[in-house]
Amino acid sequence: MKTDIYTVEQIAPDTWRIDECGRDNCYLLCGSERALLIDCSIGTGDLASLVRSLTNLPLTVAVTHAHGDHAGGGHQFGEILVPAAETGRLWRGQNLRVFRRKLLSNRMKKQGIRKRNVRGDIRETIWTPFEEGATFDLGGRTVRTVPVPAHTVGSTVFFDDENKLAFLGDSVCPVLPMHTFCALPLAAFPPIGDRLYEMTAGYTLWCGHGDGRLDRDLICRQTAWVREILEKNPANAERQTAAYYPAFDKTGCVGYNPGNLYETEEPFDWRWEARRFLRG
Numbered sequence: 711m712k713t714d715i716y717t718v719e720q721i722a723p724d725t726w727r728i729d730e731c732g733r734d735n736c737y738l739l740c741g742s743e744r745a746l747l748i749d750c751s752i753g754t755g756d757l758a759s760l761v762r763s764l765t766n767l768p769l770t771v772a773v774t775h776a777h778g779d780h781a782g783g784g785h786q787f788g789e790i791l792v793p794a795a796e797t798g799r800l801w802r803g804q805n806l807r808v809f810r811r812k813l814l815s816n817r818m819k820k821q822g823i824r825k826r827n828v829r830g831d832i833r834e835t836i837w838t839p840f841e842e843g844a845t846f847d848l849g850g851r852t853v854r855t856v857p858v859p860a861h862t863v864g865s866t867v868f869f870d871d872e873n874k875l876a877f878l879g880d881s882v883c884p885v886l887p888m889h890t891f892c893a894l895p896l897a898a899f900p901p902i903g904d905r906l907y908e909m910t911a912g913y914t915l916w917c918g919h920g921d922g923r924l925d926r927d928l929i930c931r932q933t934a935w936v937r938e939i940l941e942k943n944p945a946n947a948e949r950q951t952a953a954y955y956p957a958f959d960k961t962g963c964v965g966y967n968p969g970n971l972y973e974t975e976e977p978f979d980w981r982w983e984a985r986r987f988l989r990g
Contacts, residue, residue: 741848753783774879
């Protein structure tokens, strides 16, 4: 199924990947009694109507983290569940229209998606926190959550154990996004990468960008690359925006900020980053 903005792919029984014009993915899971939408995109199209065309079950919307390309469409549903660590003003601010309009990709613009397509606002959305380890009973299908703080402080993986599916959000993507807004210092990733690799044995992995598919071995390679970066750089550099290791490669690399490698007494100034983002 395809709309002007969204493409739908059934990836398992009662499970769909919804692609927002190649920019980001959300996932719809249905049980016998309820449905769960994991992430809700920027919200450039009518995602709510699309979801309703796939299921009429009572719907819960929960996000892997609160970046605007994962929580921005929440206004279409009225209420979304957000990791408890990411419900503050800094996170809500990223879902204002002015921020979300900056997230449009070149591909979206070429296909005619404009700033005016980004409607709705965080102020129209109730954000309800969910705690670490929350579970969702869909009826004959239970989805559990595991916190993996690295990409963001509240980043969460959703596990469907019955069907051996794991939904990673941006915890791991082909370009590991440790250079994005409010990422933890890069040094936070290696123990998370080790843990993710161990936890996902036997699961099919789906992530928040690209075609969604993720090779589990990439977690191992990216974790090793992060360790190499840290070995070569014993201290934070002057503030920079983004670097890639070993080199930029859409099929696999690490994105990081040389000024945010290690935790320091003076936390990284994300307000400065927000101003730079809006100016750009």
